[in-house]
Amino acid sequence: MSMQAASTQIASRATAIIDEMKALEGPLLPILHEIQEEFGHVPAETLPIIAKALNISNAEVHGVVTFYHDYRNHPAGRHVLKVCRAEACQSMGGDAIAAQISQALGIGFHETTKDNSVTLEPVYCLGLCACAPAAMLDGEVIGRLDADKIEEIVQEVRS
Amino acid sequence: MTVTIYIPRDSGALALGAEKVAKAVAQEIETRGLDAKIVRNGSRGLYWLEPMVEVATDAGRVAYGPVTAKDVASLFDAGLTSGGEHKLSLGDPEKIPFLAKQTRLTFARCGITDPLSLEDYRTHGGLKGLENAIAMTPADVVKQVTDSGLRGRGGAGFPTGIKWKTVLDTTADRKYIVCNADEGDSATFADRMIMEGDPFVLIEGMTIAGIATGATKGFVYIRSEYPHAVATMQKAVEVARKAGVLGVNVMGSPNAFDMEIRVGAGAYVCGEETSLLNSLEGKRGIVRAKPPLPAIQGLFGKPTVINNVISLASVPIVMDRGAQHYKDFGMGRSRGTIPIQIAGNAKHGGLFEAAFGLTLGEIVDEIGGGTVTGRPVKAVQVGGPLGAYFPRSLFDTPFDYEAFAARDGLIGHAGITVFDDTADMLKQARFAMEFCAIESCGKCTPCRIGSTRGVETIDKIAHNIEPEKNLALVTDLCNTMKFGSLCALGGFTPYPVMSAINHFPEDFRPTPVAQAAE
Ligand SMILES: Cc1cc2nc3c(=O)[nH]c(=O)nc-3n(C[C@H](O)[C@H](O)[C@H](O)COP(=O)(O)O)c2cc1C
Ligand code: SF4
Ligand code: FES
Numbered sequence: 007m008s009m010q011a012a013s014t015q016i017a018s019r020a021t022a023i024i025d026e027m028k029a030l031e032g033p034l035l036p037i038l039h040e041i042q043e044e045f046g047h048v049p050a051e052t053l054p055i056i057a058k059a060l061n062i063s064n065a066e067v068h069g070v071v072t073f074y075h076d077y078r079n080h081p082a083g084r085h086v087l088k089v090c091r092a093e094a095c096q097s098m099g100g101d102a103i104a105a106q107i108s109q110a111l112g113i114g115f116h117e118t119t120k121d122n123s124v125t126l127e128p129v130y131c132l133g134l135c136a137c138a139p140a141a142m143l144d145g146e147v148i149g150r151l152d153a154d155k156i157e158e159i160v161q162e163v164r165s
Numbered sequence: 166m167t168v169t170i171y172i173p174r175d176s177g178a179l180a181l182g183a184e185k186v187a188k189a190v191a192q193e194i195e196t197r198g199l200d201a202k203i204v205r206n207g208s209r210g211l212y213w214l215e216p217m218v219e220v221a222t223d224a225g226r227v228a229y230g231p232v233t234a235k236d237v238a239s240l241f242d243a244g245l246t247s248g249g250e251h252k253l254s255l256g257d258p259e260k261i262p263f264l265a266k267q268t269r270l271t272f273a274r275c276g277i278t279d280p281l282s283l284e285d286y287r288t289h290g291g292l293k294g295l296e297n298a299i300a301m302t303p304a305d306v307v308k309q310v311t312d313s314g315l316r317g318r319g320g321a322g323f324p325t326g327i328k329w330k331t332v333l334d335t336t337a338d339r340k341y342i343v344c345n346a347d348e349g350d351s352a353t354f355a356d357r358m359i360m361e362g363d364p365f366v367l368i369e370g371m372t373i374a375g376i377a378t379g380a381t382k383g384f385v386y387i388r389s390e391y392p393h394a395v396a397t398m399q400k401a402v403e404v405a406r407k408a409g410v411l412g413v414n415v416m417g418s419p420n421a422f423d424m425e426i427r428v429g430a431g432a433y434v435c436g437e438e439t440s441l442l443n444s445l446e447g448k449r450g451i452v453r454a455k456p457p458l459p460a461i462q463g464l465f466g467k468p469t470v471i472n473n474v475i476s477l478a479s480v481p482i483v484m485d486r487g488a489q490h491y492k493d494f495g496m497g498r499s500r501g502t503i504p505i506q507i508a509g510n511a512k513h514g515g516l517f518e519a520a521f522g523l524t525l526g527e528i529v530d531e532i533g534g535g536t537v538t539g540r541p542v543k544a545v546q547v548g549g550p551l552g553a554y555f556p557r558s559l560f561d562t563p564f565d566y567e568a569f570a571a572r573d574g575l576i577g578h579a580g581i582t583v584f585d586d587t588a589d590m591l592k593q594a595r596f597a598m599e600f601c602a603i604e605s606c607g608k609c610t611p612c613r614i615g616s617t618r619g620v621e622t623i624d625k626i627a628h629n630i631e632p633e634k635n636l637a638l639v640t641d642l643c644n645t646m647k648f649g650s651l652c653a654l655g656g657f658t659p660y661p662v663m664s665a666i667n668h669f670p671e672d673f674r675p676t677p678v679a680q681a682a683e
Contacts, residue, residue, distance in 0.1 A: 031382075031465070034447025035430060039389075060447075073449040074430035076389055088390075092351035093546055094582045096596070097509035098537075130433060130550075130600065132390050133354040134180050135580065136212035136507065136514030145392050149180030 013051055019044060020052040024059045034060060034070055038077055047078035082125040083118040085163040087111075088142045089151075091128045094135035103139045103151050104128075110160050124163040168201040168246045170194075171219040171226075173276070175208035175361050176393045177354065182233055183216040189237035190218070201246055207362015209276030210516030211263055213537075219258060222248040228258040263513055263532065268494060270502045271479045272518045275362040281400055283408050286365045292410070294484030298373045299418045306377035307333055310480060312488035314500025318355075319345055319436075319473030320548070320577045320653070322499075322566045325480075328470060331460035332378040335468040340380035342371050343445065343464060343471040346387040346394070347429055347436035350549025352508040352580030356474035358516060360387065360394035363478075364401035365410075368424070370477035372415055373484055374470050375422040383424035384464070385474075386441055389431055398426045433550075433604040437652050438471045440606060451606045452652045473578070475504060494520035499565040507533040509582035519564075526560030529583060540585035544669065546593075548577025550600050551657035553664035554593060573664065575657070590669035594639075595623040597661035601646075601654060611646045612655025618642060619662065632675045636666065 023040045027033050037056060042048050048071055057067045071077045089104050108114055111126055118125040134140035137149030143159055172178075172187045187203060194201045208215060217230035218240070227248035229240060236253060243251040255261060269275075278285035286292065298306045311326025332340060344367065348356040359367055371383045387395050402424060405411045413421045427445060429435050435444045439453035442464050463469025479501065483491045491501045499521035505528060507514050512534035529535070529545055536542055544554045553574035555562065562572050569576050584593075598619035605612045619642050625635045643659035650656040666673055 030425075032427075032445050032447045035427065035444065039428060039430070066448075069449050070447065073451075074432050076429075076431035092600075093550060093593070093596070094352045094509040094580075096593075097582050097584045097588065129390060129431075130604075131349060131351045131353075132176075133348060133357040134177055135352045135354060135509060135582070136511070136516075137177050137180050137215070138509060140180060142390070147176050147180040147393075149177065 016045065016049050016051055017055060020049075020055050021059075024056060028059055034062075034067070038071060042077060046081040050079065083122045085124040085144055086127065087124055087159065087163065088127045088129040088132075089115075090130070090132050090134070090138070090140045092131040092135075094131070095139040098138040100139035103156070106153070107141075107156055107159070110156055111163070166200070168199070169204055169221040170201055170245070171204050171206045171221070173208045173216060174205035174280070174393070174397075175215075175358060176391070177212050177358075178208050178215040178217070179393065181212075181215050181231065185234040186216045186218065186232050186237060189234040193237055193241045197241060199246060204279045206278065207275045207280050208358060208516075209258060209264060210272070210358060211261065211513070212515040213513055214255065214261075217255070217258070218245075220245060220248055224248065226258055228255040228261075229253040230255055263515065263517065266532065267518050268502050268520055269518050270482045270491065270494070271366070271475060272359070272363070272504060272516065273482070274366065275358055278363065280362050280364055280397060281404060283365060283404055283410070286363075290485065291365055291481070292369060292416070294481035295369050295373055295410075295416060297484050298376050299416060299420065303333055303377050303379060306373065306484070309488045310377070310483060313483040313491040314488075314495070314498070315476065315479055315483060315491065316499070316566065317473055318475035318479070318503070318578065319438075320575070322576070325472060325476050328460055328472070329374065329378050331458065332380065332468045332470050335461050337468050339382070339465075339467045340378055341464045341467055341469040342374045342378070342380045342383040342424075343442065343469055344371055344383065344385040344474055344477055345436060345438060345441060345471055346385050346391075346474045347441060348388060348391070348474070348578070349433040349436045350551075350578050350580050352546065352549060352582040353506050353578045354508075355504040355506055355516060355579070357391055357394050359474055359478050360391070361397050364398050365405065366478045366481055367398070367474055368401060368405050368410065370480040371424060372411065372422045373480050374472070374477060376415070376420050378468075378470055380468075380470065381421045381423070383422065384427050384445055385424065386427050386429060386435070386445060388429040395426060395428055402426060432606075433600075434606045434652075434654055437654065440652075441471065442469065449606075451608055454651060475578075496520075496522035496563065497565050497567055499567070503564065503576070503579050505564065506580040507583070508580055510536045510538055510585050511583040512537045521563075521565050523564050524560060525555060525562045525564065525581075526557075528564065528581065529560065533581075533583060536583060536585045538585050540587065542583055543586040543588050544584045544590065544593075546582045546584070546661060547580070548575040548660075549580050550597060551575070551653055551660055552577050552580075553660040554590065554668060555664070556668040559668075574660065590665040590672040591623065591627055594662045594665040595620055595627070597658055597665075598623060601658040605654060609649060609651050609655055611649040612651075612658075615642050615646045615655070616658060619646075619658075626673055629675050632673070636673060639666070
C-alpha cells in the first residue's frame with residue numbers, strides 16, 4: 007500500500023472511532039484509548055482529525071496525548087511487559103527482579119527488543135502489593151516474580 | 166444437589182494462578198462426571214493463601230489454599246466436593262484468625278458472593294441501604310451520612326456528609342457523582358478488591374449519593390492499570406441497568422441515576438481530585454487551584470461529589486444499619502472501620518478491615534505476622550508514596566487520622582508496606598523524590614524542579630559528597646516543597662523523605678570510603 011493510501015486508511019478508521027464516541031461527555035480520553043487500541047499507538051496524523059471533530063486546537067490534543075504516560079507515539083513491540091517499580095514491590099526485592107528481567111531480555115526500561123518482540127516498561131503499582139514483586143504481560147497479571155517466572159515470561163515473549 | 170466451588174477472579178488470585186486452577190477444576194468436574202459448578206468470586210483478601218478455593222457444604226464453606234493447578238486432582242481425590250481433608254485444608258474460612266478478627270462492614274460480601282449476581286447481592290443484604298434512602302428526604306440521607314462520622318477514605322479524611330451537603334445546597338441544572346478509583350498508592354488494593362469482588366456495593370453507594378444530592382449522573386474513573394476492575398465494573402453497571410437499579414426510575418422510584426465507567430491513562434496525579442476532573446473533561450491532568458471547590462464547581466463546572474471508592478462503598482451499610490451502628494466503631498474522630506492493606510514484605514499480606522484504633526505494632530507484628538523473609542521489620546511506610554516511614558519505636562501509634570498526623574505521618578488510603586532490615590532508607594528517600602519528579606503535573610516549581618534536585622542531592626549524600634551540607638539542603642528543599650506546592654504530591658513528598666532521614670539517620674551517614682566503593 008502506498009504511504010498515501012495507508013494514511014487515508016488511518017484517517018477513515020480514526021474518523022469512525024471519533025464519530026462513534028464524540029457524543030460522550032468529555033470524549034477525548036475515551037477516543038484516544040480507542041485509537042490506541044486500534045493502531046497500537048496514537049498516530050500523529052489522527053491528532054488534527056480529533057481536534058477538528060471536537061472543535062479544539064491541535065495544541066490542546068497534542069498536550070493531552072503527551073501528558074499521559076499510556077499514550078504512545080509509535081507502536082510497541084508485539085508484547086508489552088510492565089514491571090512494577092513501586093515501594094511494596096521494592097520491599098520484596100523488586101529492584102533486583104527488574105534488573106534480572108532487563109538482563110534476560112537484553113533491553114532497558116522504555117526500550118523494545120531489536121526483533122520487536124517485547125517492550126519493557128515500568129509501572130508504579132498494579133494493586134498486587136500483597137503478591138509482590140508484580141508485573142503485567144499484555145494485560146495478564148503476574149505475582150511473586152522469581153527466576154522461574156521470569157524464565158516463563160522470556161519464553162512466552164520469544165515464542 | 167449441585168455443589169458450588171468458589172475460585173476467585175480477583176487480580177491478586179489471578180496473579181497467583183487462579184485461572185489455571187479454575188481450568189483444572191472444570192476439567193476434573195467434567196472427567197469425573199460430578200454435579201458441581203464453579204463460581205468466580207472476589208477475594209477474601211488473605212493473599213498468602215490465594216488462590217483460595219472454597220466449597221459450599223451442608224456444614225458451611227470449607228476452604229483450601231494456596232491451591233495450584235497441580236493440586237487439583239488430589240483435592241478431588243480427597244473429596245473436595247464434600248469438604249474432604251487434604252494437606253491444603255483450611256477449614257471454615259471465617260475461623261481463620263486473620264478473618265475472624267476483622268469487622269467486615271464495607272467488605273461484608275467480598276469473597277463470599279458471585280460479584281456479578283444481583284441476586285446474590287440482595288440475598289446478602291444488598292440494596293437495603295438504597296431502599297431506605299429512596300424512602301427518605303435528600304437532607305435526611307445527607308444527615309445520616311454526616312452522623313455516621315464517615316470520613317473520606319481517599320486520603321484527606323474530609324467528612325463525607327459535609328461534602329454532600331454542599332452539593333445538595335448548591336442549585337444547578339446538572340450535578341455529578343464522581344468516584345475516584347485511581348488508587349495509585351503503592352500498598353493499596355482495597356478499591357480494586359471491591360470493584361472486582363463486590364461491584365454492586367459501589368454502584369449502590371453512588372446511587373445513594375445521587376439521590377442525596379440531586380445528581381443524576383455518575384462517573385467511575387478507574388486507573389488503566391486495573392483492567393479486571395474495569396471489566397467487572399462495566400458488566401456490573403449493565404446488570405444494574407437491566408434490573409432497573411440504574412436508570413430513569415431507580416428501583417421504581419421517581420429518582421433518575423445512571424453511570425459510566427471511564428479509564429485513566431497512567432498518570433498518578435490524576436488521583437488528585439481536581440486533576441481527575443480535568444482528565445474526565447478530556448484535558449491534561451493538571452491540578453486546579455481551590456476554590457472553587459468541586460462541590461460547587463466541579464465536573465464541567467457543575468456541583469460535583471468526588472469520593473473515593475471505599476467512602477462510597479461504605480455508604481450502603483450506613484444507610485442500611487443506621488448512622489449510629491457505623492459510628493459505634495472506631496476511636497476519637499476516626500469513626501467506623503477502615504480496610505487496612507498489609508503489603509510488601511509481610512508474612513500475612515492482605516486486606517484487614519477493622520475499627521480504627523489498632524496500633525501499628527498490632528497490625529504489622531500480630532496480624533501481618535512480621536516479614537515473609539523472616540528477618541526483623543525495620544520500617545513500614547504508611548499511606549503510599551506520600552506517606553511517612555515509621556520505625557519500630559513508633560509502633561504504638563494507633564490507627565487514627567489525628568494520631569498519625571501528630572507523628573508527622575498520615576493514614577492516606579490505609580496501605581502499609583513492610584520492609585525488613587535489608588532496606589536502605591536513603592534509597593527509599595531517593596525513590597520518593599524520583600517518583601514525585603516522574604509524576605509531577607508540572608504546575609508548581611518546587612514540585613516540578615525541586616524533586617529532581619532532591620534526587621541529585623540525595624545521590625551526592627550516597628556518594629559522600631559533602632554529606633552534611635547536602636543533608637541540610639534536602640531538609641531545606643523539603644520545606645520549600647511542603648509550603649510551596651499546590652497539591653499533596655509536591656506537598657507531602659517530604660513525609661517519606663524527612664521521616665527516612667529523621668528516623669533512620671544511620672542510613673544517611675557518610676560511609677567509610679572502602680564500603681562506599683562496593
Ligand atoms: C497526588 C494525589 C493523588 C491522589 N490519589 C488518590 C487516589 O488514587 N484515590 C483517591 O480516592 N484519592 C486520591 N487522592 C485524594 C483526592 O484528592 C481526594 O481527596 C479524594 O478523592 C476525596 O475523596 P474522599 O473524600 O472520599 O477521600 C489523591 C490526592 C493527591 C494529592
Ligand atoms: S504540587 Fe506538583 S503535582 Fe501538585 S499541583 Fe504542584 S506541580 Fe502539580
Ligand atoms: S507496589 Fe508493586 S503492585 Fe503495588
